[in-house]
Amino acid sequence: MRLKELNLRSKIPPMAVLGLIGLIFVVIVDKFLSAYITSVISFIFLYMILAVSLNITNGFTGLFSLGHPAFMGVGGYIASLLILPVFRKEFFLPELPQWLATQQWSFFPAIVMGGLIAAIVALIIGYPVLRLKDHYLGVATIGLIFIVKVILKNNEQYTRGALGLNGLEFKTSIWWIYFWLVITVYVAWKLKFSSYGRTMLGMKENEMACSCLGSNVTALKIMAFVIGAFFAGVSGGLWAHLTTVITPDSFSPSLAFNLVVMLVIGGTGSISGSLIAAGGISLLIEYLRPLEEALGMYGLGQILISVVLLFVLIFRTRGLLGSSELKFLQKEV
Amino acid sequence: MYITELIINGLIQGSLYALIAIGFTMVYGILRLINFAHGDVMMIGAFLTIGLLKINLPWQISMLLILLVGGAVGFTIDKVAFRPMRGAPQVTGFIASLALSLLLQNLGILLFSAQPRNFFLPEFFRKTTLVFGLEVRYLSFVIVFSTFILLTILLLFVKKTKLGIAMRATAENLQVARLMGIRVNTTIMVAFVIGSGLAAYSGMLWGGRYGQVDPLMGFLPGLKAFVAAVIGGVGSIAGAAIGGYILGFSEILFVGLLPVGMSGYRDAFVFGLLIIILLFLPNGILGTSEEVRA
Numbered sequence: 001m002r003l004k005e006l007n008l009r010s011k012i013p014p015m016a017v018l019g020l021i022g023l024i025f026v027v028i029v030d031k032f033l034s035a036y037i038t039s040v041i042s043f044i045f046l047y048m049i050l051a052v053s054l055n056i057t058n059g060f061t062g063l064f065s066l067g068h069p070a071f072m073g074v075g076g077y078i079a080s081l082l083i084l085p086v087f088r089k090e091f092f093l094p095e096l097p098q099w100l101a102t103q104q105w106s107f108f109p110a111i112v113m114g115g116l117i118a119a120i121v122a123l124i125i126g127y128p129v130l131r132l133k134d135h136y137l138g139v140a141t142i143g144l145i146f147i148v149k150v151i152l153k154n155n156e157q158y159t160r161g162a163l164g165l166n167g168l169e170f171k172t173s174i175w176w177i178y179f180w181l182v183i184t185v186y187v188a189w190k191l192k193f194s195s196y197g198r199t200m201l202g203m204k205e206n207e208m209a210c211s212c213l214g215s216n217v218t219a220l221k222i223m224a225f226v227i228g229a230f231f232a233g234v235s236g237g238l239w240a241h242l243t244t245v246i247t248p249d250s251f252s253p254s255l256a257f258n259l260v261v262m263l264v265i266g267g268t269g270s271i272s273g274s275l276i277a278a279g280g281i282s283l284l285i286e287y288l289r290p291l292e293e294a295l296g297m298y299g300l301g302q303i304l305i306s307v308v309l310l311f312v313l314i315f316r317t318r319g320l321l322g323s324s325e326l327k328f329l330q331k332e333v
Numbered sequence: 334m335y336i337t338e339l340i341i342n343g344l345i346q347g348s349l350y351a352l353i354a355i356g357f358t359m360v361y362g363i364l365r366l367i368n369f370a371h372g373d374v375m376m377i378g379a380f381l382t383i384g385l386l387k388i389n390l391p392w393q394i395s396m397l398l399i400l401l402v403g404g405a406v407g408f409t410i411d412k413v414a415f416r417p418m419r420g421a422p423q424v425t426g427f428i429a430s431l432a433l434s435l436l437l438q439n440l441g442i443l444l445f446s447a448q449p450r451n452f453f454l455p456e457f458f459r460k461t462t463l464v465f466g467l468e469v470r471y472l473s474f475v476i477v478f479s480t481f482i483l484l485t486i487l488l489l490f491v492k493k494t495k496l497g498i499a500m501r502a503t504a505e506n507l508q509v510a511r512l513m514g515i516r517v518n519t520t521i522m523v524a525f526v527i528g529s530g531l532a533a534y535s536g537m538l539w540g541g542r543y544g545q546v547d548p549l550m551g552f553l554p555g556l557k558a559f560v561a562a563v564i565g566g567v568g569s570i571a572g573a574a575i576g577g578y579i580l581g582f583s584e585i586l587f588v589g590l591l592p593v594g595m596s597g598y599r600d601a602f603v604f605g606l607l608i609i610i611l612l613f614l615p616n617g618i619l620g621t622s623e624e625v626r627a
Contacts, residue, residue, distance in 0.1 A: 062424075064424050064427065128608065128612050129608060131612065132611055132612075132615075135365075135366075135367050135423055135424065135427045136563075136611055138367070138424075138427055139367060139556070139559060139607070140604075140607060140608050140611060142556065142604075143556070143560075143603075143604030143605075143607050143608060144604070146553075146556075146600045146601065146604050147600075147601040147604050147605060149600075150597065150598055150599075150600050150601040151598075151601065153597060154594075154597040154598060253552075254435060257431050257432075257435055260428060260431065261432075264428060297443055298442050298443065298446070298447065299438075299439030299440065299441075299442035299443040299447075300439075300443060302435055302436075302438075302439040303435075303436055303439045303440060303443065305435075306432040306433070306435045306436035306439070307432075307436065309428070309429075309432040310414060310429060310432050310433070310436075313418055313421075313425055313428060313429050313432070314417045314418055317418075317421060317425060
């Protein structure tokens with residue numbers, strides 16, 4: 001009896017079970033709950049994608065990048081420009097060059113394209129920037145956020161400047177977000193338990209030892225950075241078509257901060273940890289906003305989050321799970 | 334004529350950056366900690382000025398009080414946030430300072446609302462005089478000269494006094510300094526106090542120069558001052574000052590001399606500069622390189 005049980009467990013990976021439960025949850029939300037709740041849950045899933053993908057960059061390798069909003073901006077704008085119907089482009093962005101003005105992509109390829117361009121940007125930026133040490137990298141990537149913002153603001157021909165692109169079509173249904181969440185978690189999971197991922201985790205502990213053992217440290221760093229940027233770009237596109245608007249200020253350093261909070265609280269390097277923390281904190285963000293408005297105390301939510309983070313940093317440095325995963329999700333080794 | 338104007342503006346902007354950059358560099362030199370909340374101390378200084386002028390305190394006393402209260406803020410920041418996590422990995426302190434920065438910004442929003450408000454310094458600062466045929470506000474003189482004086486005092490303090498020497502020793506090697514009987518925590522505290530005092534003071538000047546303050550005003554100048562500290566070589570006080578002036582001048586010249594369409598790229602220019610400096614001159618102008626050992 002016991003043996004049989006074990007057999008069954010090893011045949012069905014627990015992550016697949018979790019994915020299935022998630023699927024049922026999405027069906028329930030989509031069919032039975034109000035549009036408001038659906039959008040709240042969409043945002044929570046989106047935060048989960050962002051947190052898990054940032055975890056690939058920051059959590060696995062121990063880099064400290066705050067560049068996610070920059071890549072979201074890149075991916076978001078690319079996807080929006082590709083999806084925007086031709087007749088609206090004529091009216092909206094009359095000065096768009098011919099080759100771009102005639103494009104009208106469907107949702108999925110455009111989102112992927114946004115992610116790819118973001119990944120290419122990360123590749124170009126990453127090569128020089130990843131030579132920097134951890135906290136310098138943090139500042140350089142915040143700088144990157146501002147650079148992207150300024151570029152978006154000043155190329156009105158493509159982006160309408162500070163006005164941004166509004167009135168985008170709503171395309172990001174909860175199904176799409178869930179689909180991308182599953183892909184993100186799958187990639188992160190596979191990566192973490194591959195030889196690459198193991199080396200990345202090793203790098204976090206001791207980079208010098210790793211490079212002495214013959215791992216190509218720089219290549220792995222760039223790989224982690226680029227994969228993270230790809231999913232950030234994808235989420236930018238999803239975000240734009242969920243809120244139906246994108247401006248240069250949509251993705252700010254404080255978003256990067258909130259993502260870092262999720263990682264720290266969940267445990268940097270732990271996928272299940274960042275899923276839990278992203279869920280909890282984005283729920284908190286969503287429900288504190290109405291509270292702030294009701295009390296007229298703007299900024300309260302962010303204060304609370306900052307204080308929680310400070311406490312975690314002082315009293316529980318490793319976060320909820322450290323860099324390990326929830327026990328029941330791991331296969332018996 | 335236009336060039337004189339640019340030079341004067343560069344001097345002013347550079348002085349402001351230098352004042353903020355010093356705090357960054359002092360703390361970094363000892364703790365290897367980039368303190369993001371530093372820019373927000375400047376915001377506190379600006380709002381404090383509004384409060385002090387409202388109760389009709391003479392500006393001379395206000396100036397002194399701002400320096401002192403800024404120092405007290407620095408003391409508190411060190412005591413509450415950074416002291417409990419001493420010895421943790423560098424990234425921890427970095428994240429903590431981000432948290433602190435957002436905490437201060439949002440406290441500002443909570444208390445003063447996010448709306449920018451007008452900022453007036455007393456009559457004295459708004460008088461003007463002619464320099465090379467240009468009308469220059471007294472405030473500009475105050476900015477340039479007080480920065481110079483404060484810098485000189487600080488450099489003398491670090492070079493000559495016992496505490497200053499202890500600070501330099503701690504910056505060079507914290508462990509050894511501790512073994513030599515230096516109270517490391519005291520020197521760290523002093524670094525926070527001095528740096529924050531100067532930042533708060535620069536907040537008052539910054540508000541006076543731009544005539545507007547808001548709770549988020551400190552973030553970007555803080556980041557740029559960090560760039561200045563990197564240019565000069567993080568850890569070196571003279572370097573921070575030099576870096577501040579280089580950044581101030583190059584920013585003003587960038588906006589002033591390039592075609593109008595480019596001026597929107599000002600911030601991008603500063604951070605592009607940061608990345609380039611970090612790559613080609615990672616130790617800055619006056620910094621020293623560190624050996625990495627296993």
